[in-house]
Amino acid sequence: MRSTRNVASPENDTAAGYFSDPPLLVLASLANGPKHGHAMIDDIDRLCGTRLGPGTLYGAIARLEQQGWIEPLPAEERRQPYRITVEGLRVLRAKLTTLQQFTKAGLRRLASL
């Protein structure tokens, strides 16, 4: 009898492709302009299908702000927008370049199987 335990399904693919590096996701989200918390969550969801929880998002925001990679803008009503700094852009570019090289190498290995 054939086992269906390890057969890939669209749902399994989504779960396996789940990417979670909250600080990197926040930096990537802010790369195309300043955003407040909920806009970041929706943008990241559209970007890679990962929906960050409120605590996770603010954990990432606090770390990024501490490192000087993002900065707050004047509050709009009760919403607090953030923007990426020049240093943050440099870090994002470096991280994504490394990730791209890693992805290329990994996919090459998979293709040779």
Next chain:
Amino acid sequence: MNPRLARLLTRLYPRVWRERYAEEFEAFLQSGPSGLQAVANVVWSALHEYVIPTRGNPMNQNPNSFRSILKYPSAFLPLAMSLGALGVLASAAIYGLLHGAGGIIRQPDEGTAAHLWQILMAGQLPILLYFAVKWLPRAPRQTLYVLALQAGAALASMAPVYFLNL
């Protein structure tokens, strides 16, 4: 999310974090969904903030600084033991005063307070030795400061025994 729940969840975070983010985080929570998943995420993140704080704990803090070294058990335990020994003497003296002896009541077999004091003072010696061996090569100056502090605490605990002939 319910404003009360949002406020309660925000209060779970450490004070230093709240000083910077409480207002905007509370507003952010209030304008978002209040599912169990969101609540669990905030609770977990608040606990995480206590373990690995982002505020009030610079990421580039020198691990060999006096304050960092003092947080290690081998650094603060001898201090605590010396102060504990001093506390034992103080409580014995207060007990004696309350019972009209005018100070520590002398007992033929030294008594519990004396044994406790001896255990606390002798017990810190191996910890002190471990601390010195571990930290002196890594950060000599800062370690010497901590050792001086430990010696001061030990002397403060021994002084009443010496001067009052206990």
